[in-house]
Amino acid sequence: MIHLINVKSLTAVLVILGVLFLYSFLSYSRTSHQQNITAENRLSADVVAVGNEFHLVAPEHLQYEQPSIVQGSRIDVVAVTPWLAPIVWEGTFNPVLLDSIYKPKNITIIATVFAVGKYIMFLKRFLETAEQHFFVGFKVHIYVFTDRPNEVPPVTMASGRRLIVRLVPTAKRWQEISARRMELIQMVIEEQLPNNRNYIFCLDVDSQFHGRWGSESLGGLVAVTHPGYYRDPRSKFPYERRPSSRAYLAPREGDFYYCGGAFGGLLQEVHHLAKTCRHNFEADAQEGIEAAWQEESHLNRYMWINKPSKVLSPEYLWQDFKPRNPEVHIVRFSGVVKNYADIRPNA
The missing domain is CATH 3.90.550.10 (Spore Coat Polysaccharide Biosynthesis Protein SpsA; Chain A)
Known part of the structure; x- marks a missing residue:
């Protein structure tokens, strides 16, 4: 009886320790991942955490009005040469x-x-x-x-x-x-x-x-x-x-x-x-x-x-x-x- 109790207690302790280790590992990975984003990656997107999930958010310089190929910002001048140079x-x-x-x-x-x-x-x-x-x-x-x-x-x-x-x-x-x-x-x-x-x-x-x-x-x-x-x-x-x-x-x-x-x-x-x-x-x-x-x-x-x-x-x-x-x-x-x-x- 005593032997069975010890086994059950040991199992519970191991489960708790496993959960704590997994939580710590995930927290560390998330922090480390955010800290190690290179400058090149930051140009494409920033990683932010929402709850337990990661989301990509465009940096400020990529947040601008949608461009158009049928209506330009300048209609009073020509913006491309006949050989298609800007x-x-x-x-x-x-x-x-x-x-x-x-x-x-x-x-x-x-x-x-x-x-x-x-x-x-x-x-x-x-x-x-x-x-x-x-x-x-x-x-x-x-x-x-x-x-x-x-x-x-x-x-x-x-x-x-x-x-x-x-x-x-x-x-x-x-x-x-x-x-x-x-x-x-x-x-x-x-x-x-x-x-x-x-x-x-x-x-x-x-x-x-x-x-x-x-x-x-x-x-x-x-x-x-x-x-x-x-x-x-x-x-x-x-x-x-x-x-x-x-x-x-x-x-x-x-x-x-x-x-x-x-x-x-x-x-x-x-x-x-x-x-x-x-x-x-x-x-x-x-x-x-x-x-x-x-x-x-x-x-x-x-x-x-x-x-x-x-x-x-x-x-x-x-x-x-x-x-x-x-x-x-x-x-x-x-x-x-x-x-x-x-x-x-x-x-």
């Missing part, structure tokens, strides 16, 4: 959503600017406004090419952002500055090519940022439509019209007129662009030809043959002296007002 305008993208997609990729954004001669006067404002608006929250490396390294202004930069100064020769003509840009851009990219996930943007230093320029601009090959010609027929575009030049575009050729002061994309894509434009520029020079707008003319020829995968609206390179047209809801980057006779050598 045209980026304010109101055509969700900045929070896009940043949440690109930030976990651990990419670096490279920017190049040329502050040669008196153009050094524009560098401080460029750098200060870039800190406020250009890929905020991303890793950014800004390469400054200048013949006056001692005059590069000190600018406080956020964590993950760097300024790299490169010495270049003084130019005798302002066209020489333009002519060497593709060569120097090519050289910078070749230093960075092992990490081909990174992006580069080549920007004019005599400009300043007024608003966000961020992940919405990322693409394989990115061009910016010129603010002075985006409403005009291509017959008015200042393409190189001499057939003897390698930048030549015939009257019925070309899509848009793109800025030489702002373009970019993936390193390998911009490397091919810079290498090709440099080769054509130098080949023209050997024959005594200089295209109408130097590297900008060669850029437009290249972009016509090699269509950009993303086109940025004139928001991304406006001109400070121009009043905004109705379709331009925001100016993100803009050329400053200046007197070319004062800053260009032998203008």
